[in-house]
Amino acid sequence: MIPSDPFQLWSAWFKEAQATEQTPLVGALATSNAQGYPSVRFMHFHAIDDQSFVFHTDMSSPKSADLTQNPQAAVTWWWASVGKHIRVEGPVSLVSQEKADALFQELPRRLQIMMTIFAQSSELPLDTDVAKLMNIEIEKYGDSLMQRPNNCGGYRIHPERMEFFHVYETEVQKIVNNRFLYCKKNEAWQLTRLAP
Numbered sequence: 564m565i566p567s568d569p570f571q572l573w574s575a576w577f578k579e580a581q582a583t584e585q586t587p588l589v590g591a592l593a594t595s596n597a598q599g600y601p602s603v604r605f606m607h608f609h610a611i612d613d614q615s616f617v618f619h620t621d622m623s624s625p626k627s628a629d630l631t632q633n634p635q636a637a638v639t640w641w642w643a644s645v646g647k648h649i650r651v652e653g654p655v656s657l658v659s660q661e662k663a664d665a666l667f668q669e670l671p672r673r674l675q676i677m678m679t680i681f682a683q684s685s686e687l688p689l690d691t692d693v694a695k696l697m698n699i700e701i702e703k704y705g706d707s708l709m710q711r712p713n714n715c716g717g718y719r720i721h722p723e724r725m726e727f728f729h730v731y732e733t734e735v736q737k738i739v740n741n742r743f744l745y746c747k748k749n750e751a752w753q754l755t756r757l758a759p
């Protein structure tokens with residue numbers, strides 16, 4: 564039975580993937596700029612929060628520039644071990660300052676340091692020893708609580724379309740493709756089946 568709430572289905576599929584996938588929260592995030600030029604990269608999502616998909620990032624990064632120019636995004640997860648593929652699309656909003664603080668504190672120390680000392684995707688001289696720079700800062704900060712740098716923020720994707728695609732094999736049918744699309748219309752989700 565397919566639930567009428569796509570977040571419920573996302574959570575059920577995610578729970579299943581968690582058992583066998585190493586990084587089930589890593590999805591490919593697509594953005595585009597004002598000219599429509601597309602760009603995609605893998606990102607760590609902080610699961611579902613308030614009916615939205617949350618990620619942290621550097622607010623001065625190219626993806627943040629894209630999202631300022633065109634506040635829409637798409638994300639896709641492929642969990643090969645369970646044959647499940649999910650696509651989510653919708654407008655984005657910035658997380659609150661409190662949420663950005665919480666996201667920063669959730670990060671492993673190495674990433675906190677990385678966000679503190681580098682402007683993500685900025686150009687560095689070819690001979691920059693990134694590992695050395697990181698180690699100096701790791702020594703410097705030790706275990707002390709780090710303040711979120713101003714450039715560290717986050718976004719929420721508020722889905723308007725969520726597609727679920729399950730590919731599996733049975734003895735009788737060999738390959739089965741089950742593809743469902745949830746579209747948000749007037750605050751309600753409409754569910755349809757899609758051709759594979």
Ligand SMILES: Cc1cc2nc3c(=O)[nH]c(=O)nc-3n(C[C@H](O)[C@H](O)[C@H](O)COP(=O)(O)O)c2cc1C
Binds near residue numbers: 605
């Ligand atoms: C597995 C994995 C997870 C990542 N998670 C994040 C993340 O949560 N936030 C982030 O800003 N970059 C993350 N990155 C780095 C991005 O893929 C990307 O290189 C970076 O955000 C710069 O993207 P941009 O130049 O398009 O802004 C991750 C990379 C990998 C390989």
